[in-house]
Amino acid sequence: MSDHNEPVELLHRIIDEYGSSIELTGEQGELLQYTVVQEFKQKGQSYVALQTKEMKKQHEVDFFKVIEHQGELEIVTIDDDDEWEFVSETYDDIIFTQMKFPD
Secondary structure (H helix, E strand, C coil): CCCCCCCCEEECHHHHHHCCEEEEECCCCCEEEEEEEEEEEECCEEEEEEECHHHHHCCCCEEEEEEEECCEEEEEECCCHHHHHHHHHHHHHHHHHHCCCCC
């Protein structure tokens, strides 16, 4: 479990602004079609978990930072390894708490 003390705030700003399907440019300049899996805010920063169809088959997601720039929401790459790990652990916590266990 991640070591954050404040509660995670679940958001829907990306879906409200752009819908549940987003097209982003990949590292080699290719266009990638992502589905928004989860958006959340932790430690004052917003993040989004996105997934392509191929990633869904492998049960994987990509994490991005969501920033507001001149009134527009931007999805940007997380370059810092420690921040990526923090976001990944936070996402895992969210998914774990949303799981339903039989009584």
